[in-house]
Amino acid sequence: MRFDVITLFPELVEQVISCGVVGRAADQDLLQLNCWNPRQYTLDRHRTVDDRPYGGGPGMLMKVQPLQDAIRAVRQQNKQGRLIYLSPQGIPVKQAMLARQVDEGSIIFLCGRYEGVDERLIRQEVDEEWSIGDYVISGGELAAMVCIDAITRLIPGALGHDQSAQQDSFSEGLLDCPHYTRPEEFQGCKVPELLVKGNHQQIEDWREQQALGRTWQRRPDLLEHIVLDDRRQALLDEYIDELKKTSQKT
Secondary structure, rough: OOOEEOOOOOOHHHHOOOOOHHHHHHHOOOEEEEEOOOOHOOOOOOOOOEEEOOOOOOOOOOOHHHHHHHHHHHHHOOOOOOOEEEEEEEOOOOOHHHHHHHOOOOOEEEEOOOEEEEEHHHHOOOOOEEOOOOOOOOOOOOHHHHHHHHHHHOOOOOOOOOOOOOOOOOOOOOOOOOOOOOHHHHHHOOOOHHHHHHOOHHHHHHHHHHHHHHHHHHHHHHHHOOOOOHHHHHHHHHHHHHHHHHHHHH
């Protein structure tokens, strides 16, 4: 998987491959990260990458020319990757979007700074705008690092266990189920008995039911996009019934 990132702070983005899952994947040559600094494509001796916005207002905007020249340099080496501009105005990032990038094999991230980038660059060069949430951060670098981490987890061989990514939240449109490790009892709270003594099928059913129930409780909007078969619907109904019984007791 090839990642190209256009950024004024390459030293920040490069930290994403210094440790953890992404670092191990880079060590195994499962991914390649290239950072491109627009300052290297400026035409003045001050290496100016920003200017005041027309119409006034606070802050500065990133100029078209250095960014466009950086993009064209990237595309000489990465002709297939789509250019993604990371901004609060983008479409919300979803797991399925990230999974498609693994199939495509490469992606280019454009990281904004200041008040953003000139709209003409977006219209001429950007394939999609992505947002990692309804909040504002200082630049697109952290958003790019989030996306790189999330995409890397989906690369075959990047995780220690083949099923790890499949069991993550959102992998099947649901939140993840609860997880427990030793000790079996901690400060009076016990691990569910089924996880200790149940057979494999019972455990799988329990985990699926918990994922359905947790999604129903916390992110019901996700269930609107999933068609539940009779078995899954029965698991969810049983979860809701048990929850109601517990609420009545308390």
